[in-house]
Amino acid sequence: MKQTTITTRDLECLEHMRNVGRLVGELMQVQDCTTVRPDPAQQLQLTSVIYLMTAQLDGVVERCNQRWLAEETRV
Incomplete structure (x- = not known):
């Protein structure tokens, strides 16, 4: 099996998604520490970012x- x-482009996309993932994680930690009840608008934004990241990862895969x-069909 070939590698x-x-x-x-794939690496740049993965690096960007890693950075966005870190940002989302940090935002969620800040939100958990500062609010008793999460802001629905911010929750929606975080959900949208996660959805977009997943779509980008699907594209890379x-x-x-x-x-x-x-490559397999050429062999």
């Missing part, structure tokens, strides 16, 4: 899988 190549399948 799948990850492009520079799909591109890697497509390259892997393309």
